[in-house]
Amino acid sequence: MTLRMNSEARAIYNAIRGEIAKRLVLAGSREFLERFEPTNDRDEILKRRSYFRENLPRADPALKELIAKVKPIRFRRDFLHDRILIVDPNEVENAERLGLCEVSTRPEDGEGYAIVLSTVGYGIDVELNPAQIAPELYVMPLWENLETLRALSRIAELTGRESVAPRILEALRELEPVMKKRELLENLEEIVTAKEKELNEKVSEKLERFSLTLSGRELLNFLGELKSGNYEAIFRHFGEIESEILDLINEAERELGEKFGLPFELFSREELYPISVPPEKVEALREELEKELKVELYLKSREVLEKIRPLLQKLRGEISAVYELDFLRAVREFTEGFTFPEIAESGIAFLNGRHLFIENPQPVSYVVGKKPEEFSVPKADFIRDERVVILTGANSGGKTSLLELTTQITLLAHMGLPVPAEKAWVEPLDEIFFFRRKRSVYGAGTFETALRSFVRALKGSGRKLILIDEFEAITEPGAAVKIIGELLKVAHEKGFHVVIVSHLGEDLKKELPFARVDGIEAKGLDENLNLIVDRQPVFGRLGRSTPELIVERLARKARGAEKEIYERVLRKFREN
Numbered sequence: 001m002t003l004r005m006n007s008e009a010r011a012i013y014n015a016i017r018g019e020i021a022k023r024l025v026l027a028g029s030r031e032f033l034e035r036f037e038p039t040n041d042r043d044e045i046l047k048r049r050s051y052f053r054e055n056l057p058r059a060d061p062a063l064k065e066l067i068a069k070v071k072p073i074r075f076r077r078d079f080l081h082d083r084i085l086i087v088d089p090n091e092v093e094n095a096e097r098l099g100l101c102e103v104s105t106r107p108e109d110g111e112g113y114a115i116v117l118s119t120v121g122y123g124i125d126v127e128l129n130p131a132q133i134a135p136e137l138y139v140m141p142l143w144e145n146l147e148t149l150r151a152l153s154r155i156a157e158l159t160g161r162e163s164v165a166p167r168i169l170e171a172l173r174e175l176e177p178v179m180k181k182r183e184l185l186e187n188l189e190e191i192v193t194a195k196e197k198e199l200n201e202k203v204s205e206k207l208e209r210f211s212l213t214l215s216g217r218e219l220l221n222f223l224g225e226l227k228s229g230n231y232e233a234i235f236r237h238f239g240e241i242e243s244e245i246l247d248l249i250n251e252a253e254r255e256l257g258e259k260f261g262l263p264f265e266l267f268s269r270e271e272l273y274p275i276s277v278p279p280e281k282v283e284a285l286r287e288e289l290e291k292e293l294k295v296e297l298y299l300k301s302r303e304v305l306e307k308i309r310p311l312l313q314k315l316r317g318e319i320s321a322v323y324e325l326d327f328l329r330a331v332r333e334f335t336e337g338f339t340f341p342e343i344a345e346s347g348i349a350f351l352n353g354r355h356l357f358i359e360n361p362q363p364v365s366y367v368v369g370k371k372p373e374e375f376s377v378p379k380a381d382f383i384r385d386e387r388v389v390i391l392t393g394a395n396s397g398g399k400t401s402l403l404e405l406t407t408q409i410t411l412l413a414h415m416g417l418p419v420p421a422e423k424a425w426v427e428p429l430d431e432i433f434f435f436r437r438k439r440s441v442y443g444a445g446t447f448e449t450a451l452r453s454f455v456r457a458l459k460g461s462g463r464k465l466i467l468i469d470e471f472e473a474i475t476e477p478g479a480a481v482k483i484i485g486e487l488l489k490v491a492h493e494k495g496f497h498v499v500i501v502s503h504l505g506e507d508l509k510k511e512l513p514f515a516r517v518d519g520i521e522a523k524g525l526d527e528n529l530n531l532i533v534d535r536q537p538v539f540g541r542l543g544r545s546t547p548e549l550i551v552e553r554l555a556r557k558a559r560g561a562e563k564e565i566y567e568r569v570l571r572k573f574r575e576n
Contacts, residue, residue, distance in 0.1 A: 038414035048416020338418030392505035393520030393543025519543025
């Protein structure tokens with residue numbers, strides 16, 4: 001079952017999840033993150049912990065770039081308009097249900113289609129299954145994702161896993177010639193234009209050389225014959241160059257034919273210079289090439305699919321495994337330096353815990369509930385099983401941050417993940433409540449809302465951790481002692497674990513002999529009169545208040561009458 005959280009606790013969980021999510025490189029990996037929402041099931045927590053212990057070391061951060069190249073391979077189920085399927089009348093319904101292409105029972109309907117398939121011995125023989133009718137729908141998505149397949153192959157090699165990607169890549173190499181033709185066809189106009197330009201340059205060069213070889217006398221004779229209408233002489237002069245130009249045209253068409261795998265006549269012979277290609281011929285050539293290419297791609301795809309079809313299911317599993325690997329890599333990156341917590345009998349404890357969202361935090365050790373034997377912290381020997389703790393001390397000393405850290409460690413443990421501490425012990429809980437002090441104007445409505453929330457947290461039974469940040473700030477101090485005192489008595493009677501931040505520690509201790517009072521102390525002032533705060537709570541002792549040190553700082557800075565007043569107030573603090 002899922003660990004129940006109130007909104008503030010869930011906000012901390014969402015922040016943790018967000019930190020892991022932003023380290024993912026594949027959108028599909030989020031599915032794995034959603035599987036690890038905090039649970040209250042002890043066995044599930046142990047199972048998850050074993051899973052992460054075993055798999056995190058394998059999630060090498062160096063795999064990130066390869067993982068980023070893996071994209072989902074989606075096999076489309078499109079309707080192909082370039083083919084028709086001729087079937088027996090009793091097969092029409094099943095054929096149409098496939099929804100892959102036009103279906104007919106009449107062979108003559110195949111006229112005009114690039115690909116004619118048939119189950120009755122007309123055209124290309126097929127069976128009524130998608131792999132034979134439309135193999136391109138399986139093969140082309142693989143061809144379009146060659147980078148993904150190469151990445152899968154390399155990831156498997158680096159992680160020592162088996163992979164079907166190399167075998168699929170090997171089979172897809174058979175498509176290279178037809179895909180090369182497809183690429184050429186896409187650039188048909190540019191290729192023809194370039195060849196046309198090349199031909200005209202060669203013809204121009206030949207004509208120039210021809211004109212330079214005529215002597216002055218030959219040129220005069222040629223002009224005389226032209227004037228007298230002796231065209232046979234003209235043909236005699238130009239026959240040789242015309243033959244050379246036609247040879248150039250034939251050679252160019254032969255080269256293009258070899259490139260496209262189809263012989264054709266493209267350039268005009270009616271006007272030898274400048275040489276040109278009629279646009280209608282280019283369009284007719286495109287249609288013919290497209291038809292040939294579709295048939296060739298169909299036949300080659302069918303051959304390739306026969307080899308790789310048994311591997312496709314394994315390929316899907318391989319991609320899913322990369323999503324999992326991406327998730328594990330993100331978790332490893334986020335939890336670098338963390339340790340797996342132990343399952344505790346009662347409460348939460350940690351040594352040298354580090355707040356997740358504070359830069360360079362001071363490590364803090366803390367315990368609420370039963371103290372583990374290995375919890376070796378100075379002046380903590382007297383701690384036994386105090387389930388209710390009152391946390392006191394200096395303003396801005398880290399009390400709220402300690403509540404947040406306790407929540408972070410508790411949630412990570414319930415996710416089955418390592419926690420940011422040297423050691424940690426966490427009891428599997430049913431519910432966790434974190435009541436953060438609201439930075440707003442307080443009034444009767446705020447007090448009522450907060451009180452209702454606290455009472456809801458206390459109702460029922462089960463294993464609960466309740467963290468409260470300065471409840472007294474929303475009501476009068478006298479009333480706060482009475483209200484908090486009774487609420488904590490209820491929590492104690494029900495066996496709940498509670499940490500409450502309060503400046504009323506001394507008064508509450510009188511009301512609650514079962515509660516432990518800890519203090520985060522401001523130790524004094526440095527040479528620049530700035531507060532020196534040790535964020536590690538002192539167990540069993542009220543924290544020295546910040547106001548006293550602020551008064552001391554002002555007294556040391558003041559002069560004359562003001563200094564006397566500050567010192568009088570300071571003496572009052574020290575008398576108490």
